[in-house]
Amino acid sequence: MIKAKIALAAERLLTDPQTGGTTLVNVLEAVKPVTPFPWAFQQMIFWVAFDRELSDQPIATFKFRLSFNDQELSAIPFTVQFPEKHIITNLVFNLSGLVVPSAGRVEFRILNNDQSVFAEYLLPIEQPEFKVSQPPLPSHPTNVVQPASQSSG
Numbered sequence: 001m002i003k004a005k006i007a008l009a010a011e012r013l014l015t016d017p018q019t020g021g022t023t024l025v026n027v028l029e030a031v032k033p034v035t036p037f038p039w040a041f042q043q044m045i046f047w048v049a050f051d052r053e054l055s056d057q058p059i060a061t062f063k064f065r066l067s068f069n070d071q072e073l074s075a076i077p078f079t080v081q082f083p084e085k086h087i088i089t090n091l092v093f094n095l096s097g098l099v100v101p102s103a104g105r106v107e108f109r110i111l112n113n114d115q116s117v118f119a120e121y122l123l124p125i126e127q128p129e130f131k132v133s134q135p136p137l138p139s140h141p142t143n144v145v146q147p148a149s150q151s152s153g
Contacts, residue, residue, distance in 0.1 A: 002060050002080065004119030005049040005088070009108055013045050013092055022047075022090065031100075032126040038101045039125075046093040046108045048119055050080055058082040062118060063111040064093055069104040103127040 011026035024047060033039040046066075052058070059081045066074045082089045093108075100106065103125050110119040 002050055002052045002056055004110060005051050007046070007048045007108065007110070007119045007121045009044060009046050009106075009121050009123050011044060013047060028123055030124045030126060033100075033128045036128065036130075037103070038099050039128075040100070041095065041098045044095045044098065046095065046121065047090060048093075048110060049088065049090045050082075051088045052082060054085070054087060058084070058086075061113060063113075063115075065107075065109045065111055066095070066098075067107040067109070068100065070107070073098075100125050 008024055009028045010024040011028065012024075014023040014025060015021070016023070024045075028044065046064075059079060061077060061079050064074075064076045064078055065072060078091070080089065080091060098106070106123040106125060108121040108123070109117055112118045
């Protein structure tokens with residue numbers, strides 16, 4: 001049976017050209033924007049590692065669904081194909097310009113053909129904090145304009 005070993009969202013993925021090793025850069029566990037909503041992810045990836053038994057078929061079809069607070073943003077069917085005699089493979093979904101309208105949750109899901117959840121990664125988006133502060137007032141006023149002296153005539 002094909003299984004999802006792990007599913008993560010990150011800012012980007014690096015692949016070592018010599019070893020083929022994968023490095024996820026800045027895994028996203030929760031996001032607290034520093035600017036008001038709407039807020040956009042310039043670039044992000046959703047990475048899923050699959051494994052199987054050698055007796056399993058080396059190919060399977062699924063659907064990738066991206067949602068925000070249970071509202072579907074995109075749904076894309078895809079196929080996982082394992083290289084011959086390999087039991088592990090992975091897929092990367094590249095996402096650019098995802099706009100988040102408010103605090104909530106970005107939901108990355110891999111669905112089986114019957115629409116049941118095969119794998120998921122839930123990314124909380126927190127409300128940004130804004131602090132209003134005023135610098136301390138000087139102990140003596142600055143930029144004081146002296147009244148002009150009036151001459152009598």
